[in-house]
Amino acid sequence: xxxxxxxxxxxxxxxxxxxxxxxxxxxxxxxxxxxxxxxxxxxxxxxxxxxxxxxxxxxxxxxxxxxxxxxxxxxxxxxxxxxxxxxxxxxxxxxxxxxxxxxxxxxxxxxxxxxxxxxxxxxxxxxxxxxxxxxxxxxxxxxxxxxxxxxxxxxxxxxxxxxxxxxxxxxxxxxxxxxxxxxxxxxxxxxxxxxxxxxxxxxxxxxxxxxxxxxxxxxxxxxxxxxxxxxxxxxxxxxxxxxxxxxxxxxxxxxxxxxxxxxxxxxxxxxxxxxxxxxxxxxxxxxxxxxxxxxxxxxxxxxxxxxxxxxxxxxxxxxxxxxxxxxxxxxxxxxxxxxxxxxxxxxxxxxxxxxxxxxxxxxxxxxxxxxxxxxxxxxxxxxxxxxxxxxx
Amino acid sequence: xxxxxxxxxxxxxxxxxxxxxxxxxxxxxxxxxxxxxxxxxxxxxxxxxxxxxxxxxxxxxxxxxxxxxxxxxxxxxxxxxxxxxxxxxxxxxxxxxxxxxxxxxxxxxxxxxxxxxxxxxxxxxxx
Numbered sequence: 476x477x478x479x480x481x482x483x484x485x486x487x488x489x490x491x492x493x494x495x496x497x498x499x500x501x502x503x504x505x506x507x508x509x510x511x512x513x514x515x516x517x518x519x520x521x522x523x524x525x526x527x528x529x530x531x532x533x534x535x536x537x538x539x540x541x542x543x544x545x546x547x548x549x550x551x552x553x554x555x556x557x558x559x560x561x562x563x564x565x566x567x568x569x570x571x572x573x574x575x576x577x578x579x580x581x582x583x584x585x586x587x588x589x590x591x592x593x594x595x596x597x598x599x600x601x602x603x604x605x606x607x608x609x610x611x612x613x614x615x616x617x618x619x620x621x622x623x624x625x626x627x628x629x630x631x632x633x634x635x636x637x638x639x640x641x642x643x644x645x646x647x648x649x650x651x652x653x654x655x656x657x658x659x660x661x662x663x664x665x666x667x668x669x670x671x672x673x674x675x676x677x678x679x680x681x682x683x684x685x686x687x688x689x690x691x692x693x694x695x696x697x698x699x700x701x702x703x704x705x706x707x708x709x710x711x712x713x714x715x716x717x718x719x720x721x722x723x724x725x726x727x728x729x730x731x732x733x734x735x736x737x738x739x740x741x742x743x744x745x746x747x748x749x750x751x752x753x754x755x756x757x758x759x760x761x762x763x764x765x766x767x768x769x770x771x772x773x774x775x776x777x778x779x780x781x782x783x784x785x786x787x788x789x790x791x792x793x794x795x796x797x798x799x800x801x802x803x804x805x806x807x808x809x810x811x812x813x814x815x816x817x818x819x820x821x822x823x824x825x826x827x828x829x830x831x832x833x834x835x836x837x838x839x840x841x842x843x844x845x846x847x848x849x850x851x852x853x854x855x856x857x858x859x860x861x862x863x864x865x866x867x
Numbered sequence: 868x869x870x871x872x873x874x875x876x877x878x879x880x881x882x883x884x885x886x887x888x889x890x891x892x893x894x895x896x897x898x899x900x901x902x903x904x905x906x907x908x909x910x911x912x913x914x915x916x917x918x919x920x921x922x923x924x925x926x927x928x929x930x931x932x933x934x935x936x937x938x939x940x941x942x943x944x945x946x947x948x949x950x951x952x953x954x955x956x957x958x959x960x961x962x963x964x965x966x967x968x969x970x971x972x973x974x975x976x977x978x979x980x981x982x983x984x985x986x987x988x989x990x991x992x993x994x
Contacts, residue, residue: 642879
């Protein structure tokens with residue numbers, strides 16, 4: 476059980492003792508913050524004493540009498556360290572005058588307790604203050620974590636954008652200085668590599684825009700019934716047209732149409748990402764098999780390749796942002812590291828799932844399930860919860 | 868003319884840096900990860916190492932530099948880093964006996980010719 480510190484500042488010994496007794500066995504349970512809290516009470520007789528003790532070891536909740544022998548409670552309030560969220564002050568006042576209340580609030584008091592009060596009234600005020608304080612702290616913690624994640628994302632993004640720039644810059648300098656000898660072929664190769672890296676950079680920027688649009692819910696969704704087999708047929712044709720090097724056999728398998736209420740563009744992104752990965756990580760003369768089926772309310776897309784495959788550890792990391800599996804087999808294969816996180820986000824908007832089965836040097840099969848999108852939904856989360864509720 | 872080992876996970880930067888080093892008559896060996904570099908150095912110790920920082924992990928290069936310094940204190944290392952630019956830390960990385968035991972640090976982005984000159988410097992100093 477966690478403990479919150481309470482300090483009671485009052486020149487009447489009876490009052491201090493009363494607070495101590497009222498809070499001795501008092502615990503607060505806060506489901507929003509998780510956990511039970513008890514209270515440990517410290518005492519101060521004067522405002523001066525209180526300020527000294529607070530500087531040393533600030534409590535979480537300060538119960539501050541207004542009328543004190545030396546400086547007043549209001550004076551104490553205005554001299555408190557400005558450490559927002561660290562401590563909440565409850566003013567205790569015998570004559571609950573409006574003036575005192577207004578001044579105290581201006582100086583940062585959170586609540587009031589009018590003298591005389593019953594132990595229950597005291598506990599009520601303390602419970603309310605504790606709840607406020609803990610929720611505030613939790614919100615701040617979450618905001619901080621979010622900032623950290625964001626910062627991490629931006630740093631990696633900057634690195635991913637700078638790498639192709641460094642490569643292109645390096646090649647251009649060599650070409651300018653002619654430092655690769657006399658064979659024009661070497662320079663042509665450098666120009667080709669530069670173009671490839673720039674293309675990779677463009678893909679990263681486009682992926683990033685896709686991801687941002689999906690996450691922010693800004694993208695206008697046009698939900699209508701579509702045949703996923705039809706969408707897949709186009710994606711397969713695009714992949715066949717783009718495969719100049721590997722001589723792959725890319726085939727679509729479906730027993731019949733697979734109707735789905737969806738945004739066509741979103742399902743295209745899912746299919747294009749999965750198929751382009753299957754092409755990119757495949758071997759020479761390999762196969763890509765795209766299978767679409769509909770069972771009840773679920774459309775299943777599976778994309779199987781005969782490529783390099785991956786280890787179980789790599790499979791675990793695969794769907795995180797900017798995860799690219801780096802090893803000798805993937806060297807030289809370009810990718811933004813965002814494709815699968817985009818697919819995962821989209822799939823979750825259709826109450827679906829994504830999974831992978833893979834064996835090194837044999838191949839990988841990615842399987843995605845999609846359910847009808849609801850027409851009025853505007854963001855991923857709403858639909859996801861709607862779909863989960865349907866399951867139950 | 869010397870044997871230089873290039874360690875970087877970017878195929879193009881390896882190609883660029885090895886082009887300029889070869890144009891100056893050096894023999895160039897390459898490793899695309901710290902792990903691969905360990906294996907190569909085990910087989911044969913080069914005359915100088917050009918080492919990138921971010922590879923398998925964000926600090927793979929730092930760790931390898933310390934390790935190499937323990938095993939081969941005579942082996943000169945040139946460290947390539949874009950960490951300063953990427954993180955905005957308020958200091959530049961400089962060689963340090965304990966935590967960054969390298970001869971030189973070259974901040975990215977750099978001209979490949981500058982890299983080749985640094986490597987020549989490194990080799991001259993370690994003669």
